[in-house]
Amino acid sequence: MATVLLTGGAGFIGSHTCLVLLEAGHRVVVVDDFSNGSPEALRRVSELAGLEGWRQLAPDRWVAGDGQPALLTLLKGDVRSPRDLDRAFEDREAMGDGGIDAVLHFAGLKAVGESMGQPLRYWDVNVVGAVRLLEAMGRHGCQTLVFSSSATLYGITDRVPIPETAPLQPINPYGYTKAAVERMLADVAASTAGWRIALLRYFNPVGAHPSGRIGEDPNGVPNNLFPFLCQVAAGRRQRLEVFGGDWPTADGTGVRDYLHVMDLAEGHGRALETLQAAPPQLLTLNLGSGRGHSVLELVRSFEATNGLTLPYAVVERRPGDSAISVADPREAERHMGWRTRRSLADICRDGWAWQSANPEGYRGSDRQPGRSLIQVQPVS
Secondary structure, three states: OOEEEEEOOOOHHHHHHHHHHHHOOOEEEEEEOOOOOOHHHHHHHHHHOOOOOOEEEEOOEEEEOOOOOOOEEEEEOOOOOHHHHHHHHOOHHHHOOOOOOEEEEOOOOOOHHHHHHOHHHHHHHHHHHHHHHHHHHHHOOOOEEEEEEEHHHHOOOOOOOEOOOOOOOOOOHHHHHHHHHHHHHHHHHHHOOOOEEEEEEEOEEEOOOOOOOOOOOOOOOOOOHHHHHHHHHOOOOOOEEEEOOOOOOOOOOOEEOEEEHHHHHHHHHHHHHHHHHOOOEEEEEEEOOOOOEEHHHHHHHHHHHHOOOOOEEEEOOOOOOOOEEOEOOHHHHHHHOOOOOOOHHHHHHHHHHHHHHOOOHHHHOOOOOOOOOOOOOOOO
């Protein structure tokens, strides 16, 4: 059993990965500022993992699991804050006499369109946050890291499916920040012996846990297609806007490699196991299904799977987008025996199970007596 620090672990991908790690027997410490995540997500994770005794010990600290040390610890903190990171690495109640064995770094901003209008904010959170994390890992003698990267850094490419050897040519600030952190991690691994690092380049994570208890809950208007689609189905949005009907694809809409979030979460678990079992190394791996689906294919699958009709309109292309992005995932299978197991229909079913059971996300459900929703104000 390892003690694993998850930055941004209360967010969409982080919370699902937290559950996978707990079910594998690991102890988990989460640092999150709740800017795009919820402590309620981790309360539900603790229930799904069968942990008892979820409790708030301080205004910014929660634990779950009877006994000491706790199996799940949540700290409210900013990844750019050395103080907050040191608190996580030094939390003896969470770790006992040991320390943090590995870090899974999810914390960061992730919306392509938003990054076009707020580039400095993206460089600050994504790049400065990674610098502060690496400095903290150095102070506390931790050299195992799984980094949440993105296929966005491939930009527009003629190679489909896209291998890890494809040129990095981002076309938006979000992609530039991911490429910069990857370059920094490669430099760190080359400069100091002992680092075990996995760069996981996600394609399009979507869906939810099949229980419908945890899922994607973006603040405000969703920046990504699938949560917006789900909110249209739930009646929270009037219609879905499809960005571009004139792409060079079969039906004119953009083609993406949609990846079930549970497959992605399991990929992180396999990456951690692979790093721990092998000599120090730097791994760069695509995580995707290797299959592309257009926006309209996704809409039709969602409608057919759930017996719904979705209103949509094709509008102008969005700055920073590309026509086709599909993974070549063979290296992930070769290095760590991972491949996707869930279909597009599974994605649509599980995503709708989450949204239909939680029409207002984490903020609008679970107010039954004895199960009060955890209320936390985001870090300003």
